[in-house]
Amino acid sequence: MAADTRTTPTTEADDPFVSVTGWGRTAPSTAFRWRPRTHEQAAAAVREWGARGGIARGLGRAYGDAAQNAGGCVLDMTGLDRIHSVDVAGGTVVCDAGVSLHRLMEVLLPLGWFVPVSPGTRYITVGGAIGAAVHGKNHHVSGAFTRHVSAFDLLLPDGSVRTVTPGTELFDATAGGMGLTGVVLTAVIRLHRVETSYMLVDTERATDLDEALARLAADAERHRYSVAWIDLLARGRSTGRSVITRGDHAPLAALPARARRAPLAFRPGTLPAAPVVVPPGLLNRATVGLFNEFWYRTSPRAGTGRLQRLTTFFHPLDGVPHWNRVYGRDGFVQYQFVVGHGQEETLRRIVRRIARRGCPSFLAVLKRFGEGDPGWLSFPVPGWTLALDIPAGLSGLGAFLDELDEEVVGAGGRIYLAKDSRLRPEVLAAMYPRLDDFRALRARTGADRVFTSDLSRRLSL
Known part of the structure; x- marks a missing residue:
């Protein structure tokens, strides 16, 4: 069973100055780390951590710089x-x-x-x-x-x-x-x-993006969970070909007799960890193209009712410790955007541009969002979201993603801040209409002088 990632907390670590980075490993920065044991110690840290302020940090799975604070403090909450x-x-x-x-x-x-x-x-x-x-x-x-x-x-x-x-x-x-x-x-x-720790899973292939969108939209309420893996290297008539996976929690009656003896057991599996040193350029258009072809061809054309462990369905990559190392020393950029219903042509155009550019992404997922959430900087809005990983060392990547940002803004969409590491501040307000309210609240409560991060400085939050 995969162990819970924890630390032994102390108010101050033995080596309090630490280098921290997001899961994408693109922009490490050094900060003073506090490890509170109690809420009182956390409050003391907030009162004492100085002019550069601080930011709470959990298990470090934000992809970019949201839980970093160069020259300031991070509050290790684990x-x-x-x-x-x-x-x-x-x-x-x-x-x-x-x-x-x-x-x-x-x-x-x-x-x-x-x-x-x-x-x-x-x-x-x-x-x-x-x-x-x-x-x-x-x-x-x-x-x-x-x-x-x-x-x-x-x-x-x-x-x-x-x-x-x-x-x-x-x-x-x-x-x-x-x-x-x-x-x-x-x-x-x-x-x-x-009732159980298993899922009932349906899987089917879609030959292109339009078919994937149509199938995800059809009978959307029938399944509690749905997602599509999308091949972003496929071009021509196969542009946007996908493997769609839908699932629901399996009832007890769906389990075979041997599984009913412990129907709620939590048994996540673990594979060997990714190597510490990975050859540069391992993930390129050729290798990812081979993987994508294999994954698409070996997925069922239409499979229904397959039992799957809950952890396999929700968290397949958690079974590979430190999987982010496979991108090599330069790390990777996770790019996720959402565009609303009625903006499908923008989504098609972005997918075609990514395919023409040859971005080697094998962790690309497409989902359908429902009603938006009330959070002022909450990412989801009703529509379609696409998330993809790209090796950070890819030539011209920054300028290319800036161009995609313009497509997203033009469609009234937005970028997910928890995964961002390179968004330009001038496009942020167009994506998040409550941004001024957020900034005003921070100023009114004094949070802007106390809670700071590399992300907040980069985007003037």
């Missing part, structure tokens, strides 16, 4: 990882913000409950899930993670703590606010009831 209570009858949990989704699954699945929303990794903290307003394969029916948060305790710039509830400005600014309004300390989360 030591605050207690689960305070579980209401087994009502389906709620009260926990510290440093608790990982992995740990919640370990505790909650045997009780018949699952987290309401899970992104592509379970190695994120509850505080990170709130700060990034993470979404999953079920956004079209369940919305973002923050929609299922009943309340959280927020450490404010002056060191005081306030209980924040939905429908308030502070809640909406914090949900998706990238940790820039305060430090989430504890949260109350509503859960989803399940």
